[in-house]
Amino acid sequence: MLDTNTEKKQITLIIDGEKITVTEGTTVMDAAEKIGIHIPRLCYHPRLSLEGSCRVCIVKVKGIDSFVTSCCTTVSEGMEVQTNSPEIRQARRDIVELLVDNHPRECQTCERDAHCELQNLAYSMGVRERLFEGKRKRHPLEDSSVSVVRDAEKCILCGRCFRVCHEIQGVSNLSQQNRGFSTVVTPAFGANMDDSVCVQCGQCINVCPTAAFQEKKHSDRVWAAINDPNKFVIVQTAPAIRAAIGEGFGYEPGTPCTGKMVTALRRLGFDAVFDTDFAADLTILEEAHELIQRIKNNGPLPHITSCSPGWINFIEGFYPELLPNVSTCRSPMTMMSTLIKTYYAKKTNRKPEDIYVVAIMPCVAKKFEMERPEFTIDGMKVTDAVLTTRELNWMIKSYGIDFRQLPEGEFDSPLGESTGASVIFGTTGGVMEAALRTAAEWIMGKPLEKVEFEGVRAVEGLREETLKIGDLTLNLAVANGLVNAKILLDRVKSGEKEYHVIEVMACPGGCIGGGGQPYPPRGYTILDPALAAKRAGALYSIDSEKKVRRSHENQGVLQLYKEFLGEPGGEMSHKLLHTHYKPRLRKGIK
Amino acid sequence: MSSKTENNCNCQCNCQSNCQILPENIVQFIDECNKGHEPKSQLIAVLHKVQEHFGYLAPETMDAVAYLMQIPAANVSGVASFYHYFRLKPAGKFHISVCLGTACYVKGGEAVLNKFREELGIEPGETTTDGLFSLEVSRCLGTCALAPVVKIGETIHAQMTADKVPALIEQHFAMAK
Numbered sequence: 001m002l003d004t005n006t007e008k009k010q011i012t013l014i015i016d017g018e019k020i021t022v023t024e025g026t027t028v029m030d031a032a033e034k035i036g037i038h039i040p041r042l043c044y045h046p047r048l049s050l051e052g053s054c055r056v057c058i059v060k061v062k063g064i065d066s067f068v069t070s071c072c073t074t075v076s077e078g079m080e081v082q083t084n085s086p087e088i089r090q091a092r093r094d095i096v097e098l099l100v101d102n103h104p105r106e107c108q109t110c111e112r113d114a115h116c117e118l119q120n121l122a123y124s125m126g127v128r129e130r131l132f133e134g135k136r137k138r139h140p141l142e143d144s145s146v147s148v149v150r151d152a153e154k155c156i157l158c159g160r161c162f163r164v165c166h167e168i169q170g171v172s173n174l175s176q177q178n179r180g181f182s183t184v185v186t187p188a189f190g191a192n193m194d195d196s197v198c199v200q201c202g203q204c205i206n207v208c209p210t211a212a213f214q215e216k217k218h219s220d221r222v223w224a225a226i227n228d229p230n231k232f233v234i235v236q237t238a239p240a241i242r243a244a245i246g247e248g249f250g251y252e253p254g255t256p257c258t259g260k261m262v263t264a265l266r267r268l269g270f271d272a273v274f275d276t277d278f279a280a281d282l283t284i285l286e287e288a289h290e291l292i293q294r295i296k297n298n299g300p301l302p303h304i305t306s307c308s309p310g311w312i313n314f315i316e317g318f319y320p321e322l323l324p325n326v327s328t329c330r331s332p333m334t335m336m337s338t339l340i341k342t343y344y345a346k347k348t349n350r351k352p353e354d355i356y357v358v359a360i361m362p363c364v365a366k367k368f369e370m371e372r373p374e375f376t377i378d379g380m381k382v383t384d385a386v387l388t389t390r391e392l393n394w395m396i397k398s399y400g401i402d403f404r405q406l407p408e409g410e411f412d413s414p415l416g417e418s419t420g421a422s423v424i425f426g427t428t429g430g431v432m433e434a435a436l437r438t439a440a441e442w443i444m445g446k447p448l449e450k451v452e453f454e455g456v457r458a459v460e461g462l463r464e465e466t467l468k469i470g471d472l473t474l475n476l477a478v479a480n481g482l483v484n485a486k487i488l489l490d491r492v493k494s495g496e497k498e499y500h501v502i503e504v505m506a507c508p509g510g511c512i513g514g515g516g517q518p519y520p521p522r523g524y525t526i527l528d529p530a531l532a533a534k535r536a537g538a539l540y541s542i543d544s545e546k547k548v549r550r551s552h553e554n555q556g557v558l559q560l561y562k563e564f565l566g567e568p569g570g571e572m573s574h575k576l577l578h579t580h581y582k583p584r585l586r587k588g589i590k
Numbered sequence: 591m592s593s594k595t596e597n598n599c600n601c602q603c604n605c606q607s608n609c610q611i612l613p614e615n616i617v618q619f620i621d622e623c624n625k626g627h628e629p630k631s632q633l634i635a636v637l638h639k640v641q642e643h644f645g646y647l648a649p650e651t652m653d654a655v656a657y658l659m660q661i662p663a664a665n666v667s668g669v670a671s672f673y674h675y676f677r678l679k680p681a682g683k684f685h686i687s688v689c690l691g692t693a694c695y696v697k698g699g700e701a702v703l704n705k706f707r708e709e710l711g712i713e714p715g716e717t718t719t720d721g722l723f724s725l726e727v728s729r730c731l732g733t734c735a736l737a738p739v740v741k742i743g744e745t746i747h748a749q750m751t752a753d754k755v756p757a758l759i760e761q762h763f764a765m766a767k
Contacts, residue, residue, distance in 0.1 A: 162664070172662030177671045188656070188663035189649040190671075197663075 013079040028070040028081055029057055037083050040092060042099075042121060042209060043158035044071040047527040048167055051159040055095050056121065059083045067091060093125045101132045103210070104153050110211050115519045117209030118156060139184060144194035147216055147367035148202060152184050155212035161185060161204035168508055168527065170483035171314065173198045185212075197317055199482070201310035201506045202364035202388075202515015206526045215364040215516060218385040219395055225356040225384065226269040233356045234344075235270040236336045236415075237261065239277055239426030240362040240511035241389050243538035247518045248393035249403040254534030256542050259408025264396045265360075266409060275411045276359065277418030279336035280425040280434070282560070283307065284551035286577055287329045287431075288439040289568035291501060295472070300324045302477075302492060302499035305431050307331045309365035310506030310515070312581060314482050319489050320583030325502075328578040332425065333359045333366055334375045336415065337382035338576050343564045344415060352377075358385045360392050362426070362514030365506065374579050388516025417556035420451070420542070420549030427536040428480040428510035429457035432503040437550045440469045451549050459529065459536075461508065462487060464497075474500045481508040512536055612654050613643055620658045630661055633669055637676060646677040682717045682724035684762045687741040691730030694738035698751065702738055703727065705752035709759055722766055723759070 009024040015032050022031045029039050043054035050072040058067035062080035067088070070081075082088065100122050107113050139152035162174040162185060173187050173196050187196030204213040225231050246257040265273045291303045306312060306327040315322060330338070337359065341352040359366060363386075369375070370383035387395070396403055410416070421437050424430035433453045440448055455465040458478040465476045477499045479485040485504040491497040507513045509532030517535075524531045543549060551557070565572045612620075616639050623632035636659065640651050647670045656663040670676045688694075688703040703725075707713060710723050717724040733739050736748035740758075747758065 166662065172664055175662065175664035175668040177668050179672045179674075186664075188667045189652065190667070 011075045011077050011079075013075050013077070013081065015081045016083055022075055024075075026075050028059060028061075028068075028073045028075060028079075031075050032059075032070065032081070032083055039070050039083055040121060040125065041071060042096075042117065042156070043160065045160050045163070045207060045527070046525060048160060048163040048207070051163065054099070054156070054158055056092055058088065058091060058095075060085065060088060089125075093127060096122050096125045097127050097130065098132055099156050100127055101130055101134060102136050103156065104136075110154070111214050112211040112519075116211065135181075137181065137184075142186075142192055143216065144192035145198065145200065145216070145368075146194075146371050147200040147364040148193055148198060148205065149214045149216050150186070150193055151212050151214065152186070153212075154210045155185055156210060157183055157185065158209060159185075160207040160209065161213060164203045164207045164527070168481050168483055169199070169201055169203055169506070170486045171197060171199055171201075174204065199310045199313035199317065199506065200365040200368045200515075201313075201482070203507065205364065205515055206513075206517070206519075215388050215391070216367060217391060218358075218367065218387055219391050222358050222385050222387060222395070225358070228356075230354060231356040232271050232350055232354055233269070233358060234272045234274060234340055235265050235358045235360060236274045236276045236279075236333065236340075237265070237360040238333065238362055238511060239280065239423045239430075239539060240514060240517070240535070241360050241392070242423075242542070243426060243512055243535040244362065244389055244517045245393060246403075247521050248390075248397075250521075251404075252534075253521065253524060253531055254538045256538040257403075258542065259410070260403055260406040262409035262411055263406040264401050264403055267401050267406075268395060268399055270358070272412045273409070274336065274340070274415040275418050276332050276336050277422035277425070278415045278554070278556060279332035279339065280307075280422035281419055281551035281554040281557045282335055282339075282577070283329050283332050283425075284421060284431075284434045284438050285557060285561075285568045286573055287327050288435050288442060288552075290327055290329065291435065291439055292442060293569065295500065302502045303327060305501075305503045306581075307425065307431055308505045308507075308511070309363065309369035311482070311485065311504045313365060313368065313584070314485065314506060315489075315504075316581055316584040318486075319493075322489060322492065323581050323583060325492075326581055328580060330375060330577055330579050331366075331369060332422075333361060333386075334369065334382060335577050337370075338375075338377055339415060339560070341377060341380065341382050342576060343560065347414070352380060356384045357382060358387060359383050360387050360389065362389050362511045362517045363507075364388060364515045366516075374581075377576070389514075390516060390518055393518055414556050414559065417554055418546075419551055419554050420544065420546035421551045422554070423542045423546070424539050426511040426539050427457070427532075428459065428505055429453075429463070429478045429503065430510060430539070431505075432456040432476060432478055432501060434551055435501070436467070436469075438552045441550065441552070443472060444470045448550075456503070457536075458484075459509075459533065464499075476501050476503075478503045480505045480510050480513075482506055508532065509536065512539070611650055612640070612658070616640060616643065617658065620655070624659065630659065633659060633661060633666065634673070637666075637670055641676060645681045646679055648678075648680075679715070679717060680721070680724075683722050683766060684742050685724050685726065687726045687728045687731070688714075689729070689731050689737070689739045689741070690727050691734070691737075693734035694730075697737045699738040701752045702740060702750045702755060705755040706740075706759075709755055722763065 010021050011024050012021045018035055020035055032039055039057045041057040043051045052069045052072040057070045059070045060082040061068050142150040165174045166172045174185055176183055177186050225233050242256055242258040245261050246255040247253050262273050294303050304325045337357045340357050345352045366386045370386050421434035433456055436453050437451050456478050461481050462484040463478045467474045477488050479488050508527055512535035513532050520526055520531055623629045652666045653663050656666040690699045710718055712725050714725050714727045738750050740747045740750045
């Protein structure tokens with residue numbers, strides 16, 4: 001097998017008796033993969049730096065006495081590698097046995113039962129008994145944060161969490177502390193998550209092979225609300241849910257499941273099922289209005305989007321000097337909850353306190369956002385619970401609903417109508433594209449010929465685009481993954497680049513890659529661009545099939561302005577839909 | 591994060607206003623490191639200086655180092671908590687180091703350590719509530735001929751026994767007055 005890259009030197013080696021030629025710099029693990037040999041692994045993650053700490057991927061190389069880790073050994077000319085032998089298999093099994101021995105014996109009651117990489121590995125390695133009974137590390141459950149729970153007893157020190165926190169998110173909240181048997185992954189100075197610089201994006205949960213990081217569960221309070229006869233329980237679902245929920249029920253990633261999801265929610269007992277997309281359309285009207293005002297009034301520019309709560313946590317903590325640039329629009333989730341407890345309550349003669357609002361989000365930072373005091377209306381919390389896609393998946397299974405057999409349902413009105421512009425909010429560039437579909441028409445005063453703006457879809461994490469709308473030239477930038485956002489903000493701060501609009505989503509790929517999305521099915525890994533592309537594809541296919549693809553043509557939203565809000569950027573909008581963020585000094589020390 | 595490294599923080603930005611808690615010479619040292627090759631590799635050297643000055647590494651001083659060197663605080667505290675030499679709690683006025691190296695151990699160092707624990711009511715790594723004594727175990731001070739030895743401050747006490755411990759503590763207690 002030959003690599004096509006001709007600039008680099010080609011290396012020929014032998015793996016398990018088979019000759020293979022690969023490019024210089026390829027690891028033994030990747031070379032073996034090319035000829036269909038899957039070397040077991042644990043700490044390795046294709047999108048993160050090499051750690052080589054778990055030692056599971058060991059192989060034998062002729063001429064080297066000890067085992068070598070295949071994830072961080074590069075090929076060399078004439079190398080002879082053996083990936084399988086009774087000795088190698090025994091050594092790998094011993095390594096996994098030692099990991100399992102220092103791990104709680106609670107698989108059946110663990111959140112990740114059947115989705116746990118350690119459990120799967122122990123099974124495939126043939127670990128059937130525990131031979132190394134010994135001392136086991138003990139750490140209390142750390143649940144100080146409203147969104148991310150840390151269970152250090154389940155941690156196997158693979159380092160994926162602190163690598164994603166540093167390399168993909170640029171937050172660097174987590175690191176290994178102490179030494180040897182006492183080693184533990186915590187924020188600086190062993191502080192609680194709540195006292196740390198954590199932005200609650202939840203990517204540590206996504207990459208963790210075990211249940212050492214989990215979201216704080218809201219399912220119990222949701223069951224309780226559903227069973228309370230005095231509560232009218234309303235659920236809203238974010239755009240990214242429909243693109244990923246099917247993965248939990250055996251659908252191929254990228255299968256849109258909007259209708260089945262709505263039916264499942266009704267069967268769970270929710271009294272009304274609304275679409276967060278409605279509020280996304282509303283956000284666009286408010287935000288496009290705000291943007292045009294800023295362009296007319298010379299600033300503050302760049303205008304920076306505010307939908308992603310992990311991103312808001314990040315800018316409040318790390319770039320507070322740029323907070324005046326952040327859109328004052330509350331997120332679609334909070335707008336929707338606010339409308340439910342004001343507009344909808346009034347319209348249906350219900351007391352807001354009798355309404356219980358549940359939001360299904362691809363995100364764990366939304367659990368933090370719902371607690372923000374600045375988002376209360378007359379002291380009342382507007383969102384009462386946030387469930388991640390994972391939690392909803394579990395609830396549907398737990399309730400005995402056969403998801404695949406469900407008929408297609410429709411969202412309830414009046415807050416269920418949405419356009420193609422709002423559904424793409426769930427993927428990188430979506431907010432920008434949706435805003436452009438409206439702003440461009442407002443600026444030019446005539447409909448767009450083509451509504452797609454492919455140039456702003458930052459599938460590679462960071463993208464800049466210059467766009468001409470009438471006489472106006474707009475410099476746009478889109479980032480996902482906070483490390484990319486940092487690059488943009490540093491350019492803004494240094495004055496190196498002048499942008500008009502910046503869209504940031506905290507998670508890689510946007511909300512579709514959120515910290516609350518399902519653990520990917522076999523054959524996909526988290527942070528995999530192919531997985532993100534499939535999930536995004538689901539949203540784009542829904543968009544392209546919609547008759548209405550521009551937010552300002554959402555009749556429900558227009559009706560809402562007529563009946564209740566007045567006009568975009570008006571007094572009522574400002575009271576209910578906008579906010580101002582405050583700098584949040586970095587914590588981490590007590 | 592900003593690359594600003596001045597020692598006066600009057601900003602509303604993220605910089606920890608406690609940068610000022612580091613003495614001028616350490617701030618200067620960090621500045622020199624930052625200008626040099628691989629500045630982040632100087633972290634341990636900087637932490638040594640901080641410990642030398644304050645006697646231990648407090649979260650506040652580590653945070654200041656993190657900010658000035660632009661190294662995540664989690665990594666600074668990771669390094670500090672990894673190395674045995676770094677002390678994360680304030681040392682007592684009299685820092686007692688009981689040697690449990692081979693020679694001292696064989697000649698009864700452990701009994702001496704236990705007597706200190708009993709008399710002072712603290713474990714190795716801890717400091718008495720009055721801040722006078724802190725206790726630590728060390729591995730070979732290179733004075734095996736004098737084993738078992740105890741080092742208090744910079745003074746070596748030779749051929750220690752458990753019986754000698756109360757008087758030694760009493761003597762230092764008196765010195766503190």
